[in-house]
Amino acid sequence: MGYRSSVDIYTEWDIVAARQLGRNEAKKTGFGTVDQARITTAISELARNIYLYAGKGKIEIERFSENGLYGITIIASDEGPGIPDIRKVMEDGFSTSGGLGAGMPGVKRLMDEFKVHTESGVGTNITITKWLR
Amino acid sequence: MNKRMTEGINQNIDVIIERWEISMKEEKGKNFFHFMPSHLIEKTSREFAALMTSNIAEIDVVTPEKLNDFTEKVVRFGWSIKFVNKAIDNFSRIVFRLLEEKDVINQSNLRSFVTIFENWISSLRENIIEAYSMEWERTVSLQKIALQELSASLIPVFEKISVMPLVGTIDTERAKLIMENLLEGVVKQRAEVVLLDITGVPVVDTMVAHHIIQAADAVRLVGATCMLVGIRPEIAQTIVTLGINLKDFKTTSTLQRGMQEALRMTNRIIVEAE
Ligand SMILES: Nc1ncnc2c1ncn2[C@@H]1O[C@H](COP(=O)(O)OP(=O)(O)O)[C@@H](O)[C@H]1O
Numbered sequence: 001m002g003y004r005s006s007v008d009i010y011t012e013w014d015i016v017a018a019r020q021l022g023r024n025e026a027k028k029t030g031f032g033t034v035d036q037a038r039i040t041t042a043i044s045e046l047a048r049n050i051y052l053y054a055g056k057g058k059i060e061i062e063r064f065s066e067n068g069l070y071g072i073t074i075i076a077s078d079e080g081p082g083i084p085d086i087r088k089v090m091e092d093g094f095s096t097s098g099g100l101g102a103g104m105p106g107v108k109r110l111m112d113e114f115k116v117h118t119e120s121g122v123g124t125n126i127t128i129t130k131w132l133r
Numbered sequence: 134m135n136k137r138m139t140e141g142i143n144q145n146i147d148v149i150i151e152r153w154e155i156s157m158k159e160e161k162g163k164n165f166f167h168f169m170p171s172h173l174i175e176k177t178s179r180e181f182a183a184l185m186t187s188n189i190a191e192i193d194v195v196t197p198e199k200l201n202d203f204t205e206k207v208v209r210f211g212w213s214i215k216f217v218n219k220a221i222d223n224f225s226r227i228v229f230r231l232l233e234e235k236d237v238i239n240q241s242n243l244r245s246f247v248t249i250f251e252n253w254i255s256s257l258r259e260n261i262i263e264a265y266s267m268e269w270e271r272t273v274s275l276q277k278i279a280l281q282e283l284s285a286s287l288i289p290v291f292e293k294i295s296v297m298p299l300v301g302t303i304d305t306e307r308a309k310l311i312m313e314n315l316l317e318g319v320v321k322q323r324a325e326v327v328l329l330d331i332t333g334v335p336v337v338d339t340m341v342a343h344h345i346i347q348a349a350d351a352v353r354l355v356g357a358t359c360m361l362v363g364i365r366p367e368i369a370q371t372i373v374t375l376g377i378n379l380k381d382f383k384t385t386s387t388l389q390r391g392m393q394e395a396l397r398m399t400n401r402i403i404v405e406a407e
Pocket residue numbers: 045049050053054078080081082083089094095096097098099100101102103104105124339
């Protein structure tokens with residue numbers, strides 16, 4: 001059971017807004033500065049991917065508690081082209097835009113849980129979670 | 134007709150304001166006015182009512198100047214456009230009802246009063262929307278300028294050593310500017326070591342890192358060395374976890390350390406005077 005807030009991603013500045021929201025929510029959950037930076041950076045990566053590859057989409061952030069454990073879940077969703085080869089994308093250094101190609105594998109390492117749902121021509125949905133320890 | 138309307142309003146202005154305030158407070162609970170201290174609510178309400186009615190009094194001769202005057206003042210109240218819209222709606226509705234109660238408006242003249250109200254409100258609304266959008270455009274363009282002024286400049290600190298302090302979010306446009314200023318400055322200042330200080334950058338994601346790496350490479354191409362300084366511990370950890378390779382250039386946690394290193398690289402040291 002959680003409280004969910006969201007930011008629509010249309011412009012580069014919406015990435016900043018999503019990040020800001022993420023940092024605030026992470027703080028409220030009780031994460032320290034290092035985890036705040038990890039969560040904020042992960043949001044930045046996913047929001048920028050939406051902006052760059054899907055054009056528009058949404059970042060949703062939810063704080064939750066489960067059996068006395070607290071955490072934060074972020075859902076990045078878009079109705080863009082989808083990711084044709086998700087295995088390649090999860091390897092370090094793969095980019096179709098001349099970028100570093102470290103975003104997706106990096107986000108997976110920054111967070112505790114990482115789930116991708118993507119379908120060609122339908123869109124991409126990425127759900128990431130970090131637990132408070 | 135307008136004269137009777139104005140009279141009707143003026144005689145009952147206190148009732149109108151009171152009803153209007155109640156209606157506005159009901160809109161969104163008490164939150165609608167919550168950002169205003171109560172004495173200001175009272176004062177602003179009266180001012181708003183006066184503005185609204187002055188506008189009707191001149192309904193036949195509403196000059197653009199009069200309208201602009203009105204909108205300018207309303208915009209200055211600092212209300213949101215949604216609130217202003219509601220305020221105008223409620224005000225006109227309450228006035229209409231009251232004039233009906235006082236039999237100023239009745240079956241026989243209803244039609245012409247509806248027209249008067251429509252003209253009154255629609256011109257107000259159009260002007261309000263225009264005034265607000267102009268205000269927004271102005272704010273946005275001012276902020277763009279303010280941001281550009283914040284943007285990176287390369288500062289020569291010692292002979293052969295320059296510093297570029299980066300503050301704030303780095304977007305694509307700023308990244309371009311950083312690169313330009315960096316290269317231009319290095320050549321002009323004959324810098325041999327450049328310290329790129331990211332203490333003030335809130336988030337270093339792969340895009341920012343990419344821009345920094347490209348900038349460092351470009352600096353190398355014009356014959357100087359780029360150092361990345363001001364890497365906070367949490368940023369250092371995040372960069373490592375992302376798997377970004379910064380091994381190709383020097384990094385330090387603080388500007389101070391970077392400066393010592395830069396002096397060493399240019400064969401100089403700082404000594405205390407006797
Ligand atoms: N939301 C998305 N929709 C479509 N393609 C995507 C999306 N996110 C990532 N990709 C693809 O995955 C590749 C790798 O992404 P990432 O690891 O963030 O590296 P980079 O953004 O530097 O290319 C991108 O180049 C792009 O082709």
